[in-house]
Amino acid sequence: MKRYEGLFILDTAGKEESVRDIIDRVTxxxxxxxxxxxxxxxxxxxxxxxxxxxxxxSGFYVNVIFDAEPETVVKLQHHFDLDDDVYRLLVTLAPAxxxxxxxxxxxx
Numbered sequence: 001m002k003r004y005e006g007l008f009i010l011d012t013a014g015k016e017e018s019v020r021d022i023i024d025r026v027t028x029x030x031x032x033x034x035x036x037x038x039x040x041x042x043x044x045x046x047x048x049x050x051x052x053x054x055x056x057x058s059g060f061y062v063n064v065i066f067d068a069e070p071e072t073v074v075k076l077q078h079h080f081d082l083d084d085d086v087y088r089l090l091v092t093l094a095p096a097x098x099x100x101x102x103x104x105x106x107x108x
Contacts, residue, residue, distance in 0.1 A: 035068035
């Protein structure tokens with residue numbers, strides 16, 4: 001398993017479903033496909049610097065760090081391409097956590 005970082009941009013405009021519900025659904029899908037969620041970082045809603053469509057001018061950013069197999073990442077990307085609530089998804093390899101960094105975080 002590899003450690004990945006997924007940046008989800010959620011389209012919440014005009015939807016009754018709350019951001020928390022969408023995040024729960026997204027993380028549930030990652031878990032369902034075999035990924036293990038390590039952390040979730042909710043960021044604010046931010047306007048886009050370059051608007052590609054006038055219907056969507058901003059998005060709610062969520063950063064999810066998870067462990068998964070490479071095949072799982074491909075399945076996630078295909079699944080969220082069809083999801084109207086996920087406007088964009090960028091998955092990259094997350095930086096490795098070293099033992100020295102973990103002990104520094106524990107000491108703080």
